[in-house]
Amino acid sequence: MPKQKVIIIGAGLSGSLLAIYLVKRGIGTDIYESRGDMRKEKMSAGRSINLALSDRGIAALREVGMDEYMLSEAVPMHGRMIHAIDGQTKLLPYSGRQGEYINSISRAGLNIALMNEAEKYEGVRFYFNQKCFDLDCKTGEAILENTETSERKVVKGNTLIAADGTGSAIRNAMLHGVPRFNYSQQYLEYGYKELHIPPNKNGGFLMEKNALHIWARRAFMMIALPNFDGSFTCTLFLAHNGENSFEQLTDEKSLMKFFETNFADAIPLMPTLTEDFFANPIGNLGTIKCFPWNVGGKSLLLGDSAHAVVPFYGQGMNCAFEDCRVLDQLIEKHGTDWETVFVEYGGLRKENTDAIADMAEENFYEMRDAVANPIFVRKRELETKLEQTFSDYFSKYSMVTFREDLPYSAAMKKGNAQDKLLMEICAKVDNVNEIDLSEVVEKIKTL
């Protein structure tokens, strides 16, 4: 049996992946999850059914030998399919290079595969219906309650890692138990609701399969990601209150009028629109930043519990997987000297998770407004041409999404400078063919 035992709170995406990383280093884990076992119970509808998996996440899956299997279950998305208000569509590739695309993957499918893989090892044990509600920051003991019997118990390992997501109970305990604990939570005025496009009669796709579909309408937008079974999961992002908001869509008549005005081409594809809209919950969108992430060597926050981001760069899970990867590298370096590992981990990661949080928020405005802006569309065309022509040119999106070797903070710094320059160039021309690509690349080198 492993000599060390780590308590993990949360058997979601990062908790399950982390268990595999740790056991491969000979460290046992007990994982406590508040929900039932999703392999036996149906997950509630309407909560981010699929996710975009990209290179940072794939890199972590590769390290635990899960990348090929997971990619075989995913649908590649080569670009954004823009749906104009008149129903016209246009594909904007994510990258000008071959092989650079993102993958739509089932959240439940991925989570189940990670749990199954972790459970193959003797040192890994999952405990379900165990809700953590406190951490004693002095002793490192976590207090759990069985959600079926209300029975309470106290658990303690060599250390504890919180992977309990946005509403983290461990972070909440640190807020009260750690002196000078910095914490901020910023909600967008927008919420989201999931909707559904079924497969066609033959199980095929009703729209282009290999794309992330976007209906950008300035003050709001809808996106759709393909599922393996031929369906699409749509997410409508809309203000909570005011003009064009969830608050105004109170009955079938107002909903249909809103869709006829804004998403007319999607209506024939959505036979259960009304049922789905009124059955599915409205989710909140927010950014959480906090620090420090550790209590000495007793505990560490990881994934969304440390840094929840809005989903507009498709990076929350990818970033949480990168967390596991970085932590594993530090365990390789320092062994189970947990305090040293956690302090160095926080020092390395914080700047990068702040960067992806900021870029994700900015990308919301880009996807919502800029995709419908002709200068931005020309800029995307220019970026694609640059990527096709110069193998060492990467747009900000490509640096974040396809450069697992580049920290998020470096991608943000370089990407922002490039974006400013390219927007200035594209504002001066009507057609990107008028632009001298070599001249642009030379200018980028001087930034």
Ligand SMILES: Cc1cc2nc3c(=O)[nH]c(=O)nc-3n(C[C@H](O)[C@H](O)[C@H](O)COP(=O)(O)OP(=O)(O)OC[C@H]3O[C@@H](n4cnc5c(N)ncnc54)[C@H](O)[C@@H]3O)c2cc1C
């Ligand atoms: C609408 C939407 C779309 C998204 N799209 C993408 C995308 O395309 N690409 C991407 O990379 N990311 C995306 N994300 C972000 C991604 O879902 C998260 O970043 C990712 O799930 C974080 O993983 P995690 O393990 O930290 O947390 P979670 O996956 O949330 O797991 C937390 C686990 O802890 C459990 N838990 C919670 N509280 C307790 C407790 N008190 N005690 C015990 N267990 C507890 C939960 O039940 C859960 O199983 C999206 C998010 C949303 C909301």
